[in-house]
Amino acid sequence: MTDDGERDPIKAAIEGLRRQAESAPRGDGGPPGVRLKVDNEVEGLRRLEALLFAAEEPLDIESLQARIGSGFDVPALLSGLQAKYAGAGVNLVEVAGKWRFQTAEDLQHLLQFRREEPKKLSQAALETLAIIAYHQPVTRAEIEDIRGVAVSKGTIDLLFEQKWVRLRGRRRSPGRPVTYGTTDAFLEYFGLPSIGDLPGVSDLKAAGLLSSRLPPNFDMPDPGRIPAIEEDLFEDEAEAANFHVDFMDEEDRGEE
Template identity: 65%
Template sequence: MSDPIAEAIARLRARQGPQGGDGQAGPHTRAEPSQQALRMAEALLFAAAEPLDAETLAARLPAGTDIPATIARLQEKYADAGVRVTEVGGRWRFETAPDLAHLLAEIREEPKKLSQAALETLSIIAYHQPVTRAEIEEIRGVAVSKGTIDLLFELKWIRLRGRRRSPGRPVTFGTTDTFLEYFGLAAITDLPGLGDLKAAGLLSSRLPANFDIPDPARLADNEDPLDDEDAAHFHLDFLEGAEDEREE
């Protein structure tokens, strides 16, 4: 006959997890995500119009779901599939496998082709952020047209960051998460090397010896955040004294 006391003790031990040889609980092991959690995360990423961050996923998955482990399992599942789970700007999304991109070439929406001036301006903002209009012009050696800045704003690749603590309090520019998503970058530090861009003529050859890529999410020591009124009227700063300037 079965011993109900022994069975109850066995069930309690099973709930407590593995134990060491001295009867003490062994080291905690990370629980594998449930099949239901994997299916839910898969559905969320598939249906989302934009990449999802860990907080958004955690709010919609069962309580206690290990988000990194869930993402890792999905990445393993789709490693050799026609789509894959990738990280962009600290968030995740489904995207087409690189070797199949040609299948979408005829139907993929392409943005406006960037002019050389816009490409140079975008590169300077990406590597020098936070950067002011005057600093962009100093590096390029020519005036920055309002049309160039407007195009980069229209593409949602740049944003207003703050105000420089200097005479005139000029606004500063930086890149956005949309910029990272479009170019498939997990973080701004994944940009191409400085040497490559300098060789292509996209960066100033007079960079400081210890120049590195700044953190676009953090205000610089000489920068203050913009308030709503500043953001609504920044064009006054941009246009001031620039009516007769033209892009070369």
């Protein structure tokens, strides 16, 4: 039983398998693998739980599978572990396609801790980050066209420093401009499972971040339908780094 009186779904499933194994005929006449399946599931849950509790950062399914070994159904184990901790003081959550334990939302007020906060973003940086998030993959010229002012190297550099923005590749258009997109660190910081979970217009209005009286021609991309514009992705980090250096070497154009 859980703390709130509900039956633990994982324990109930394991107990059912054990009863099946105990009532089955002994020897070769019984169903093969029942006890092995029970023990395997228990061991898989123990390994998964230990890894996620000890991890310093969220882990993806591939990393978990590699660490706990073959023979375990990691997605199924994650679902069971998530159900087990659903009403606990810590919950298992998916963020940016990765998994981590975190304090239950209704108990966060009990914790006091210190952490290094990212540098406060200027209005220009906030606008640039929002444009990249909702319009990615987006070029520097497209950012400037949407904002109506030039983008300074300091603004882009700050977003790179926070590791919220990355270089995606080159657009397949004249001039082969570089495109920008958000990172997993951006999703993790803002608690988003995926870029499609960015708030839409109605969510922003409800949160008081948008005026209820928007201009009739106001348009905002649907985060769940970010277009797949053709582009050539960078082959490696070194190539991406060179483009960043090239950008930083450009003359800083003032920004409003």
